[in-house]
Amino acid sequence: MNLFNVYPLYDITPVKAVDCTITDNNGVEYLDLYSGHGVISIGHTQPDYVVKLKNQLDHLGFYSNAIQNPLQVELAQKLGKLSGLEDYELFLCSSGAEANENALKLASFHNGKSRVVAFDNSFHGRTSAAVAVTDNKKIVAPINAQQVVTFLPLNQIELVEAELAKGDVTAVIIEGIQGVGGLDQGTTEFFQALEKACKKHDVVLILDEVQSGYGRSGKFFAFQHHGINADIISVAKGMGNGFPVGAILISPKFEASFGLLGTTFGGSHLSCAAGIAVLDVIEKLNLIDNVNEVSAYFSEQIKQVPGIKQVKGKGLMLGVEFDFDVSALRKKLIIEKHIFTGSANNKNLLRILPPLTVKKADIDTFIVALKESLEELKN
Secondary structure (H helix, E strand, C coil): CCCCCCCCCCCCCEEEEEECEEEECCCCEEEECCHHHHCCCCCECCHHHHHHHHHHHHHCCCCCCCCCCHHHHHHHHHHHHHHCCCCCEEEEECCHHHHHHHHHHHHHHHHCCCEEEEECCCCCCCCHHHHHCCCCHHHCCCCCCCCCEEEECCCCHHHHHHHHCCCCEEEEEEECCCCCCCCCCCCHHHHHHHHHHHHHCCCEEEEECCCCCCCCCCCCCHHHHHCCCCCEEEECHHHCCCCCCEEEEECCCCCCCCCCCCCCCCCCHHHHHHHHHHHHHHHHCCHHHHHHHHHHHHHHHHHHCCCCCEEEEECCEEEEECCCCCHHHHHHHHHCCCEECECCCCCCEEEECCCCCCCHHHHHHHHHHHHHHHHHHHC
């Protein structure tokens, strides 16, 4: 049997990784400034994390949600404390797409409506409702397109208000900072007006923090930069540092009932151990402070590099935009300079999503490599 060929692959085979360094099967070391789509939050094979998972696996890896699991309670309490959302409730699942599916489903159960407002260049996942609210027709199959979704541009609140006033919108779903779309984001004025409009029209405000959450923006959640509250917050990626964990944080306005939501693998003992370890390390190492410190350093150092149009994003969720397609630049960085970066729907944008443990010296390495690569591509 062969693998279903849906991924274009670099000829690189990682066999070991520590913190921000990946080593391949030839012994070549790579600086990881992409974290596997922003998944690695506390560094590859972080020692406390490894010990926590090994110890849990020695005892119990999985049983269903039909039994008591104190690790779920511990994870919920720690997440509430660190995020400042202690009055929210937690539903655990296994991925960002699953989190957004459950967020949309819960919203529709809550107000009995079905149309969704999403935004241009959004990405919310590849499953049924999550992909329907993703602005990429190439990955929306006919069976997904049955969902009724209205896409609007960011930062045009009058267009949103006009749609909500029609009375059939169940939810507005928006990323704290757009990831795949290219690091665009709503302004504080827009987010605050959006929260107000959703309350006025009984519309659920869903904040997709799958990539922008867990400290990546310089606050625990990116929407917290804007002084608002969300009805439902979806999380995944950095939540498990590579172990599949996802969740929605649910505001007190929602009432739970048996069977309303469900999952087979979500909230397993092993996934909870991973989630607890991540929160413990974020707190122990003051990683959100490191995000802000290294982000400020990056912003200063990147000014050395000629030809940059702008730097987008916040914290360690950044996009370096040029006035040309960066495909060749990204390839040169990984093949010749041994640095992983990411791409976006915006072909002129280089995405920077390092582990939250990244150091200023790593940024220096990147700046030197970027300047050399740009010069070499010019000649």
